[in-house]
Amino acid sequence: MEHLHLTSxxxxxxxxxxxxxxxxxITPRGDNASFPEGFEFDLDIYGVATATTHLNQCQSVxxxxxxxxxxxxxTETFPREQQYVLKITKPEELRYCSxxxxxxxxxxxxxxxxxxxxxxxxxxxxxxDLLPLRVFKGDFHLHSSDSDGHESSCGVLSNLRKxxxxxxxxxxxxxxxxxxxxxxxxxxxxxIMKVLPxxxxxxxxxxxxxVGVGQKESVNDYxxxxxxxxxxxxxxxxxTLTDLPESIDRHNYACRVWTAQTIRSFGGLAILAHPxxxxxxxxxxxxxxxxxxxxxxxxxxxxxLNGDCGPETNRLQTALYFEECQKGFAMPIVGSSDCHRTDxxxxxxxxxxxxxxxxxxxxFESIRDAILGGRCIAVEKYRNDQNFKLYGSYRxxxxxxxxxxxxxxxxxxxxxxQGTLLKEYExxxxxxTAALLKQLYARSERFAAAFFGK
Numbered sequence: 001m002e003h004l005h006l007t008s009x010x011x012x013x014x015x016x017x018x019x020x021x022x023x024x025x026i027t028p029r030g031d032n033a034s035f036p037e038g039f040e041f042d043l044d045i046y047g048v049a050t051a052t053t054h055l056n057q058c059q060s061v062x063x064x065x066x067x068x069x070x071x072x073x074x075t076e077t078f079p080r081e082q083q084y085v086l087k088i089t090k091p092e093e094l095r096y097c098s099x100x101x102x103x104x105x106x107x108x109x110x111x112x113x114x115x116x117x118x119x120x121x122x123x124x125x126x127x128x129d130l131l132p133l134r135v136f137k138g139d140f141h142l143h144s145s146d147s148d149g150h151e152s153s154c155g156v157l158s159n160l161r162k163x164x165x166x167x168x169x170x171x172x173x174x175x176x177x178x179x180x181x182x183x184x185x186x187x188x189x190x191x192i193m194k195v196l197p198x199x200x201x202x203x204x205x206x207x208x209x210x211v212g213v214g215q216k217e218s219v220n221d222y223x224x225x226x227x228x229x230x231x232x233x234x235x236x237x238x239x240t241l242t243d244l245p246e247s248i249d250r251h252n253y254a255c256r257v258w259t260a261q262t263i264r265s266f267g268g269l270a271i272l273a274h275p276x277x278x279x280x281x282x283x284x285x286x287x288x289x290x291x292x293x294x295x296x297x298x299x300x301x302x303x304x305l306n307g308d309c310g311p312e313t314n315r316l317q318t319a320l321y322f323e324e325c326q327k328g329f330a331m332p333i334v335g336s337s338d339c340h341r342t343d344x345x346x347x348x349x350x351x352x353x354x355x356x357x358x359x360x361x362x363x364f365e366s367i368r369d370a371i372l373g374g375r376c377i378a379v380e381k382y383r384n385d386q387n388f389k390l391y392g393s394y395r396x397x398x399x400x401x402x403x404x405x406x407x408x409x410x411x412x413x414x415x416x417x418q419g420t421l422l423k424e425y426e427x428x429x430x431x432x433t434a435a436l437l438k439q440l441y442a443r444s445e446r447f448a449a450a451f452f453g454k
Contacts, residue, residue, distance in 0.1 A: 006409050008033040011086070011121050013453030014406060018078050018125045022453075026072040026088070026121065033119070035067035042089040043074065049082040078125035081395070083402050086121040124402045133358045133375070134452050135403050136367070138167035139351055140198070140271060141211050141303065141336035146181070147172035147200075150341040153182050154426035159342040159350045161193045162419025164412035167362050169198035169213045176218030185426050188434045192418055192441045194362040200273070203259050204231060207252075209284070210259045211303065211336070214364040215268025219259065222266075234258045247288040256289075260298045269368050271334060272299040274306040276316040283316075290320070295329045301371050304391055305378045307337035307353025314353070314380060318391060332371050333391065335378025348412055349381045356400050379404075407451055414444035 008029055016022045028034050035041065043063040051058045065072045078084060143149035144156045151159070153170055160168050170178040176199040183190055198213040203223040212219055223230045238254035260270040275290040276283050283290075293299060304321055305314050321333065337351030344350050358375040359366040370376060377392040377400040388404060390397045418440045425433050448454075 005119055005121050006406070009119060009121055010450075011123055012450045014123045014451045015131075015453055016078055016123055016125050017131050017453075018081055018127055021075050021077045023073060023075045024123070026086075028070065035070060035072055036094065037067050037070075039067065039091050039094060041065045041067070041072060041091070043072070044087045044089075045076065046085040046087070047078075047080060047082050048085060050080060051085075081125055081127050081130075083122055083124050083398065086123065088119045088121070090118065122402065122406050124399060124406075126399065130358060130399070131453075133360060133370075134448060134454070135400075135407065136166040136357045136359055136362050137164055137354060137408070138169075138194075138357060138367070139165065139337050139339070139354045140169045140196075140213055140334045141171050141200070141273060141306065141338045142168055142342075142351070143172055143200075143338070143340045144170055144178060146170070146175050146178045148340060151343055152426065153178045154185050155423060156339075156342050157182065157193050157195060158419045158423035158426070159344075159347075160419070161422055162412075162416050163348050163350050164408055164415045165193070165354070167194035167196060167367065169196040169211075171198045171200040171211050171213070173200050174202055174220045175199060176215075176220060185429070186422065188429070189422065189425060189437045189441075192437060193422060196364055196367070197268075201259050201263065203262075204234065204255060208255050208259055209273050210256065210263065210299075211271035211273045212263035212266075212268045213271065214368060215263055215266035217266050219262050219266060219268075222262065230258070244292070245288065247286065248292055249286075249289075253289060253292065256293060257296075257298055260300075264300065269300045269371065270298070271301045271303050271336075272331075273303045273336075274309050274313065274317075274338065276313045276320070277306065277309045278313060287320075291324070294320075294324050294331055295327075297331075299331070300368075301332040301334050301376075303336050304333040305335040305353040305380050307335075307351055307380065307382075308339055311380075311382065330374075332374060332376065333378050334371060334376055335380065335391070344383065346383050347416070349383070352380065352382050354379050356403065358396070358399075411444060411447060411451075414440070414447055418444070 010027045012025050043065055044060040046058055046060045053059055063074050065074055142156055144153040146153055157168055172178050179195045179197050182195050196213050199218055199220055201210045201212050201219045202208055234254050237257050238250050241250045244250055263270040272293055275285040304317055335353045335355040337353045339351045342350040356377040357367055357370045359370040377390055377396050379388055379390055381388040390400050421433055421437050
């Protein structure tokens with residue numbers, strides 16, 4: 001972990017309301033970070049966006065605190081939505097060794113490790129529209145061995161849970177039923193990792209790729225069981241396309257319109273996937289076709305990031321997206337991986353792209369509403385790169401940046417064993433493993449509830 005405060009202290013809640021008082025508790029996570037009774041600690045609180053209003057002077061709120069039962073408590077009202085920095089200054093007697101009665105050797109005092117003499121903690125204050133929501137980490141575009149992926153469906157999802165994912169959509173090619181298989185294999189523990197009904201739709205040809213998530217039945221199955229009828233529907237759409245420029249093939253466009261409309265009519269979310277995938281040295285979709293589909297509103301969301309397609313694809317897609325926003329077409333976005341293999345050396349990031357959803361829960365309805373409401377942050381993180389990139393509104397990126405640094409390191413640690421046991425449960429669904437999984441899941445849920453002040 002990058003910051004010692006994550007392993008040495010907990011601060012609850014870490015997400016607080018603006019404009020009304022809230023009690024904050026700072027708890028040491030070991031003797032090295034203790035707050036001994038009888039000593040006074042100075043606390044300075046800075047808003048990261050507002051502290052430097054005056055030149056050469058940081059504006060802060062100050063508290064003097066004494067430990068009660070080993071913890072520090074204070075009440076504060078946070079006036080603005082932003083990240084706040086909490087700097088604790090310990091008394092001189094505690095700045096070198098956690099034992100206040102320790103007598104230093106003649107050759108000098110023994111310093112305390114790292115930042116623990118003056119710990120720095122962080123919290124985030126949010127407005128009332130975000131306060132009831134929690135963050136959920138997920139992927140809307142994944143493949144398993146049910147199509148051309150390397151791992152079983154349960155194996156893919158187990159690897160994601162080890163990395164702190166809360167939900168995923170298995171979008172196998174031509175195949176809708178992976179989520180049903182997982183439900184059977186994980187019966188009794190299926191609530192731990194939410195699996196959304198999904199598929200990658202190819203109608204009427206492999207050259208049409210569309211991600212459908214949450215639909216109540218398979219669009220692939222429907223098309224290939226009713227091909228003549230569906231082709232007639234596509235032909236009728238094509239007849240109406242009299243205003244398309246010559247650079248857009250009418251049949252190509254009609255197929256994609258029919259696919260998106262059918263996903264939506266089946267209750268699903270239609271996602272425009274990887275138009276800038278570099279396929280045989282060219283974009284998978286003609287640029288004029290992509291722009292027309294983005295501006296038509298036929299698709300519900302744009303796959304801004306597709307991790308497996310690589311950085312070049314994502315650079316182009318994000319540039320086009322922001323240009324379309326400037327033109328007034330602010331399409332909802334998601335981040336996905338399109339991963340065909342998740343068993344990677346970096347267990348914390350088994351996929352190079354994913355989404356953070358701000359939602360009340362992990363139901364498809366809540367996730368869909370969050371996407372359509374603009375409460376999805378697309379995340380990009382490649383192996384051997386220490387940095388991650390966040391895409392979304394400035395407001396939500398600030399919040400997501402705080403969560404990536406302060407929530408997910410500890411939450412992921414709590415999820416790691418769950419993923420390992422879910423993989424074991426796939427082939428050995430014993431009652432003992434199920435009981436342990438439920439205990440571990442309850443633990444990570446308690447941590448999330450305390451962090452978000454639920």
